[in-house]
Amino acid sequence: MRLNTRSISLEVKPSHEDKLVRLLVDLRGGRSVGREGEPGHYPDILARLPTCHFLSICMVESSDYDPLLVIEANFDGPEGPFWAQLQAVLGEALREALRCCKRPLDDTAELYDLVTAHRSRRDPAPFLERHVMRPKAFFHGNRGLPRERILAEKALAEAVEQRLHDGGGAWNGKSSEDVRLALRSQLMPRFEWLGQKPAARIPLGESLLDWAKLAAVLFLVLHLALVPGAILAALLGNTALGVLLALVAVPVWLFFTRYRRPAGDVGTSSSNTLLSLARTNAFKIIGALAVLFLLSWPVSASVNLVAKDMAWPEAWQASARQLAWGIVWLVAVLVPAALIWMRYLERHDSSQDGPVTDPVALRQMREMEDWIPQNHMVSVVSLRPQIPRRAMSYIGTPLIHLALRAAVRDGYLGSMRTIHCAQWAFVNNGSRLLFLSNYDLSWESYFDDFIEKAHEGVTAVWCGSVGFPPVTMIIEDGAAHGRAFKNWARHSMSPTRFWVSAYPTLTVDQIERNNRIANGLCAASLPPAAARQWADDL
Amino acid sequence: MTRTGAPILRNRTGKLKQWVMNRVRAALPGLFAAFRRLWPIAKIGSVHVVTLHDDVREVLLTDKAFKVPYAKKLVVLMEGHEAFIGMQDTDAYRSQLGRLESLARPEDMDWLADATEQRAEAIVAASGGRLEVVDTLFRTVTFDILEDYFGVTKPEIGDMRIWSTRMFEYQFLGSDESLYEEIEWMAPALLRHIEDIIEKRRASGDFSQKDLLGRALALQQQGEKGWDDLFIRTMLSALVIGGPPQPPMVLPQALEQLLRRPDALASAQKAAREPDEALTFGHIFEALRFDPISPILPREATCDCVIAQGTKRSHKVAKGDKVLAAIQSAMSDPRRIPSPGSFIPTRQPHEYLHFGLGLHECFGRHINRAMFPAICAPLLRRKNLRRAKRPAGKLAYEGFFPASLTVVFDKD
Amino acid sequence: MGGRPVSDKNLDGSSWKLAKSHAHEVQGMVVSGFSHLPISQTLLLQFKWPGTAHGGKWLQKLEKVAPVTPADGKQDSSVSLGITATGLRKMGVGEEILAGFSQPFREGMFQTDRMRRLNDRVGKDWSECVIKGGPLWSANTPFDHAGDGSGQLANLPRRDSIEVETELTVHAILIIHCKEAPEAAAWAQRTADVLKQCDVDVVRAKETTLGFDGEGMVREHYGFVDGLSQPIPWDEKAVHDAPPEPDPVNGIALGDVLLGHVDGHHEVTKGPLVERQGKGLADPDDKEGLDLLFNGTYLVVRELRQDVAGFWKSAKRIARSMGPDPKTGRPFGEDWVGERVIGRSMAGDVLRPGGVLKRKDPAVPDNDFLYFDDDRAGLGCPLGSHIRRGNPRDGLATKPSQTKSLLASSNRHRIIRRARKFGPYIEDRMVDDGVERGLMFGVINADIERQFEFVQQTWMMSPSFRTLFDETDPLLGPKSHFSMGAEPVRRRVTVHNHTRLAGGDYFFMPSLPAIEWLSRL
Structure with missing residues (x-):
């Protein structure tokens, strides 16, 4: 099943800003369980959104424009069932959130009225669907792995771990292949799928x-x-x-x-x-x-x-x-x-050397970050107006997307592999660039990765945005100006109010590792060298 | 184990007509798929057939504009009194439903499940490896258990199973002359019988809390408002008519669907053996998605209104028009139901509309939730469960009612 | 533990030196580990005067008794100074000036989000990597409510506590480096007496030492040779006789350890420009203005207590639990386990499959090694060992094409370590003698977030470092798993924490001109 990455962006009535924030905070506060204050872990939602990898609902704020309600969803398989599931879980909260949004001026206005009317029972999903955006570029770190498979392979890796632990020194003197075969036969009853050839990740x-x-x-x-x-x-x-x-x-x-x-x-x-x-x-x-x-x-x-x-x-x-x-x-x-x-x-170009990040917003961003090995960010920046710049953004971004899609098969952007699901979309009639990302480790390390390992690509994507650090020849400098780029990026961000991850303890690398372990165990036999390499991952 | 006496179902449908009915039933999924694609809200005369998941939900949730058409016939059955099944969203409705809901308790469900399973196990164990399920198992267990639970004992003359099945048919399905003739005497008979029971029970001073009648009488004794004999009688009668006839209709259909899908049957059996009653229920419910108790739920427009307003398929309905919410179609709509053609016993609750939705969501849903897996589990646990040789091993119908299905299994 | 050993006499001389124009402005500790001054006194100071004004007087007194020494040559003693954000505030540095300092410094090490990242405290409880009852000292920086009038912050569902206060409040740190202990103690006493006159109390004092062994190597309390790995700062202009290129393995930008120079992210940190003779901000074009941060840096101090007997007993237990070494048939020793935890042999050589890395110089363990080519799978030096987490070099690469960029990238998080130990060496490492001992761990870095905090959070304490799972640093982290590479499969054991935080915070190490300016406040 294909992983779909979608987002919805709706303008919020300034008068309803606080109400929407409260709504989202309640949504989070009322559901988060697990480690103290740990965001991203909402078992009830995850159980009822069985195809969802990552889901976020944020309010993007800036002094330059009215707030935006941004719903981001990454899920396996077709869209319609997903929105229906989301509606079943969060329907009334979504309706309330929609009530905080401006009435659209297009042909969805009538539907908006019906959904948001007092005591309305009309499903919000069809309205949301009308506003779903396909990203102009997206990136998946573990391409070709549906959620079900990620979780199944995680369970397998844990079982392997347990077996190895229980085995103690029993493995000494055996070959890697012996170990593999022993584990395979021990785990086969619980993981029947080990008998099947693993599905190709990218057919x-x-x-x-x-x-x-x-x-x-x-x-x-x-x-x-x-x-x-x-x-x-x-x-x-x-x-x-x-x-x-x-x-x-x-x-x-x-x-x-x-x-x-x-x-x-x-x-x-x-x-x-x-x-x-x-x-x-x-x-x-x-x-x-x-x-x-x-x-x-x-x-x-x-x-x-x-x-x-x-x-x-x-x-x-x-x-x-x-x-x-x-x-x-x-x-x-x-x-x-x-x-x-x-x-x-x-x-x-003008570059913003001293962007001011609202301290309250910054505080809230930091408060939500670093509870689990994954983090989330949402950023909206305005696009520069000139023709070649817009052309770069509108044509270049999809081109970069197609190139990444074709050339990157293993999740590595340059030498960084910490992105689960990221997307770029144009909002506000194409005047702004929305960036959403679900990544591993801290925001600091994520941006250090950008700066140190992928600054050319990052510069190419963002050079058309107002305030971006000075760029030379499309890909040079720009994001290589470490702190300037980080400050600029922070100032374009808003606190992630509500965020769900289907596998909050796994990094992209670990998912790949689990996948290698699983694929290795599926094989009926492996040559000694391959078996040794397989054993390195245990 | 079948009880002797008159056949419970009316044998009135001719062979040809039955054959046509069965073919139509089989063709429904394809038909609905075509409708969803080509004519999602079909208007045929003054009847509107709604087939998309979204629109079906809208119709069911908009109870103000689309009312249930049951009131007229109910009045006949209840000798002029209103029962919640046929009412609009009024204070009287909420009061009735509230009183009734206060009688049934969550902890009853464990008891119901246990009693049901024991009863079913006894029947299956005694069958000797060959069992006709519709009557012998499903109907017998349902009636026995629910009669106990409601506190409505069997009449001395007449058969409760026939009464309530017939009245159910009249209320929800047919209205031919001969049926009406039967109803004319059965409805009063049932009411008198219940009145009789109430009277006797009160006289006996047994206000035990184990059944609904006992609880109602206890409230009456305490002087709670609204618990007069008339109300108790009407409610019990509504429960008897609306409740027990349904499991013997749906469970054979579910079993038939499972028998058609060896993988699904195997996994249902595994769940029953576990025992994982939630998963067992999941299998039954999912099987029913392919052949629900009714492909449609009828509604009647109370005003001029619009379905799917704000969308391209926006559709006007005139006051008094009939609207058929095709729940079977809605439960197979790929726009909302993931892989509708696949048998997935772990689906989300919102993907099912078996119990309806909104104001008139089935009152018995919790009872059914407890009883379905309990009735089926003893049978499902049997090894090598399979159809008997045809024709007995094929689900036969009498009109809309499943009439017989025989299965065989290994003796332990 | 992290180039060039302190014991390497070259460090203080010719490994790298600042150009003359900068050397007399920068504190000596930035460029030198003072291996010729093995004894030091670490004094933690609290300013006791009321209010927040006229706070420079103590620095004038200090100038007379223990003047801070510049980096312009070897001296017979040395004094280093760091001031916390609360200290600067207390001295009367205006908020508009403080705003020019980095955020982590202004917020302090025990800001709630920071504690979570550093794994010192998650939620409401101190982690087991902190001594019981919480740290003893910090700058006690008040929680910054960000001037929130919207109530948004107050309404957050909060599960941690924002107000954390330590018993001792530290406003400054003074480190006196000497050759002999009595000299150091007497000097420290003299200094304390003088400071007392201007309401500055020494609230905590520790004699700290390098402690050379017979071979001229520094060993920390567990017995491992320490201080081996240091980065080599490079700058075309500001480093004296800079080679044409930075060191290929350990080279970093000078700006990563000294503010005001080009750093690893191609930036030059500009600090608040103040009037040389006044107390406020100068006109941004004022040529006479003083950039307060220029040639200064940030010093991270963490007082770590070491339970030596606990460490070795635990190592022994682990060794026993592993059964005999299948290769030799003999049981593993606790040294073997301890060496895996660190990633180096007791003598300081990095572990390699089947032994240790051969030395180029027989006197000193090598420090210009890499991991990818020789020990990718961690069969020698475990993937999650202390030194591999502390400085992964090129070891995070999974393909040959990535090694260069990953080495470069990991070097952008390097720190200069200035660690000295307190307390006596233990007599018998298996017997707890109840004596307090540990490490006064100091880190010099210009970007606390990108360097110290990154190393601590993303490498040391991350339960998801590389593809490891449910493991943290086996030396500093809480109880967790620890995997040691082996054939056919890795050995995984459970390690416990024996190194605990007893106090610490972020200090600003001002340049000498900045100290002079501060002294006039």
């Missing part, structure tokens, strides 16, 4: 689809990027085009080399600069352009055939020439020009 079809989607979108974007050069090629002869190219490209590149470096004391000497990435991946880029050429050729030939009434051989030839020029223009002019535009914006 081949899904993998292929991931790559196909990425390839299709990339092709579309790049193919469009060839159009300016191709049109020029259709209008001008080679000589004229060459002269024009030289006249344009030389100043563009000159300008670019001057402009690309960080201004002032912004530089953080991060090693993965955009240009060095381009250099190290030069062969891949050339390969991609070759593929692009081959794929675009028939498209362009057909256009020539129809629009210019050419014969096939002529059309092939003409389009090859146009495409070649298109690529030359793309690489020699369009890309540097776009980067210059980006650099121009970056050099004129």
Whole structure:
């Protein structure tokens, strides 16, 4: 079953802010059990939301906009049943929360009235569903593991632990494979599924689809990027085009080399600069352009055939020439020009060096954090207005998503693997970026990871946001400014008022470990080396 | 073990008609699926068939606009007196229901379960490995136990099982002439019988708390308001008509569904042997999702109103129109029910509408919750439980009523 | 326990030095463990004067009797000073100036959320890593209600207690380093007498020592060679004769130990700029203004009591419970267990599969080792051992491609350790003599959250460190499991806590110019 990541964001009436906070605090206070004050652990909710991995209900506050009610849900399988379950558990609280929200101005207004009317018995789920957002990008650390399997493998790992403990020194002198086989036969009666081949975490079809989607979108974007050069090629002869190219490209590149470096004391000497990435991946880029050429050729030939009434051989030839020029223009002019535009914006950006985090909000955030090995955060930032920036956000974010989806199979972002479920979505009509994350360990360590291990990607995603630390060439600097980035991120956050985790004691790494243990035990036999490696996880 | 005497069910449906009825029953899931997709709120004449989960909930929860159509016939059965089953959400309704609810106690459920299981076990044990379940097991146990619980003893002349089953049929299902003729004498007979019991009980001075009648009389003695003989009589009569006829209808259907699904049957048997009564109940309830006691619950619009207002399928209903809330369809609606085609005995309570919803949610739900697993468990625990050879091993119907189903199992 | 050993005489000389322009401003303790000054007196001070004004006088007196020593060369004695947030407030440092200090410092170590993170107190009870009845001393920083007028905070369902007070309130720490004990004691007494005249009480005093063994190594009370691993700060300009690149294994940014320099996150911490001659904030463009934090740093102090007999008895019990070593057929000894807990041999060499890491220099255990290539699975040095938790180096990598970035990332959380022990060595480590002994554990770092607290919370006390489960640091943590890598499967034992917190807090170690400014308050 596929893990779905969704969120709902609704504007709250300022007059009802306190009421909503009280409602959410009560929701939490009335349910939290377990370790003192431990959030995230609500057995009644978890039992009744059997597919839910993480659920949060927050009120996002800022002095820049009216508060937002944000409901985040990560669950296995189809949506409709999930919302029905949520309604069954929290229905009346949800209705009360909706009463704190503004009446929508769109065609859901009538439904809103019916759901929130005095003594209404109308189900809130259908209204919520109308406002469900699909994230523009999301990330799952333990991709392909449904909640049921995570919990089953946890139970198995614990049983293994217990067996090993009970066994004492009995294992001495045995081989890893002996140990494995012994455990397997001892645990088989309780965990019958050990007899079955474990389901593929990411089925081949899904993998292929991931790559196909990425390839299709990339092709579309790049193919469009060839159009300016191709049109020029259709209008001008080679000589004229060459002269024009030289006249344009030389100043563009000159300008670019001057402009690309960080201004002032912004530089953080991060090693993965955009240009060095381009250099190290030069062969891949050339390969991609070759593929692009081959794929675009028939498209362009057909256009020539129809629009210019050419014969096939002529059309092939003409389009090859146009495409070649298109690529030359793309690489020699369009890309540097776009980067210059980006650099121009970056050099004129305002970055908020001293963002003020409301002390009361900060206190509440900290109070909710670090009770269990997992934590939750919600952040909303405003997007910068310029066209390339918005284009980056609206197109770049989904592209990054597709790339991550296709390329990251093992949960590692760079070398960090602490994210269970994270998502980015645009709220308030696309003017703001909502970020929700369920991660391991402390907020500090999470952001240190971002800063130390994944700052390029983080910078790319957030560089279009108001107040973000100064950025160079889309991915450089930015989040590498450790404290500035942390302060900015904290100030964009709001306290997580209500948050549920289905496996509050497990980190992403531990879930993977349990999965390796389980998969290893499912095998009827393992070669000695594999068995030793398997035993390392015990 | 079957008691001798007149057949309990009326044998009036012709073979062809019965065959058609059975086919329609079997075709319902497909039919509903098509309706949900193509015509979620179907209007046929002045009848509206509501099939989506959301809309069914809305209809059932909106009791003000969609009232239960039971009042008219109830008045006949109760000789002009109102009973809560047919009433709107009024003070009188709440008062009646409140008084009645105060009689049944949570701790009764343990006793009910124990007594039921003992009775069922005795019947199964005595069967010798071949058992007709509808009458011999389900009906016998239900009536015996509930009669005890209500405090309504068997009449000397006549058969309580026939009376209440017939009146149940009249109230909720049919209304043909011959049925009405029977009702005309049975309804007063039952009321007289109950009046008689009340009188005798009071005279005996036995106000023991073990049955509902005893508790009611004790309250009457204490001078509590509202516990006059008329009320006690009407309530007991409503309970006798509305309650015991139902388990012999649904439990055979549940068993039939289990017998069709070897995996589900095996897991139900495992749960019964554990014994995990919650899980056993889960199996029965889930089996019923595939063939509930009634595919629809009828309602009647009390005003001009709209179903699914605020959505694209917004649908107007005129005052007086009939609205059929298809609970069977709602319980299989993939938009709200996860994997509706799968047999999942651990589903969430909200996914089931067997007991209805809202104002008229079944009064007997707690009793059923206690009795269902207790009746079935002794049978389910038997090894190698399977159908008898056909035709006896096939669930046969008389009209809407399951008539017979014979199973066999290994003797211990 | 965490480069270069204190015992390595190079440390105080040539391992790293501050450039001249900074050395005379920075307190000596930042750059040196004073291995040539093995005896010290740690004095915890409380300011007793009423109100919060004119609080600089004591520093003027102190200047006469025990002047704080700069880092500009080896001296025959040394004095280091740290002041808590409550101390600064009491001295009359304005709130607008205090606001420029880091939040953990302002809130103190015993702020409720902080205690939870450090695992000192979760909910309403002190953890078993704290001495019975709670710590004896702290800065007693009042809980910051964040000026909440909304009532949102007050309405939170709270399950912890926000007001925690220790018996002793500490406003400052003074550490006097000497060569000989009598000299130190006399000096401490002299200083206490002088301070008493200006209403400063010494509320707690401890003689602390390095304590070299016969081989010139420092051993802590359990008997392990200590002080081996220290980071090597690097800065292109501010470090004297800086090599072109930081040390590949132990190099960190100078800004991580000294404020006002580029730190591991490419930032320079700016402090509150104050008027050199006045008491308030200066114009931000004032060239004469003094950045109070510049060349200062934060000192974390934790007084840890060690139950030596408890530790070794427990080690023996564990050793016995494990049965004989299948390789040798002989029983495991308690040393074997203790060494696994630490991750190093008693002599300080890091454990490796089948033994210890071979020394490059026969006199000193190596400290430029890594884990990934040689001991990824922890068959030598257990994955959850004290040194692997305290500084995982590249050991958190799971693939070769990650080693570089994970080493770099773990180095951004390094701290300089300045630990000295108090109390005598135990006669027989198996027999409890009832004498109080332990470690006055000091940490120098510029970003308390990213360094000390991170190490404590995310590595030491995290029950989810790496893929370990239900385990914390076997030396400092509460009773928990402890896994030791072995073939075919790891051995998992239960370890108990024998090292307990008796007091501590966060101190600001001002630069010498800042001390001068404070003394004029």
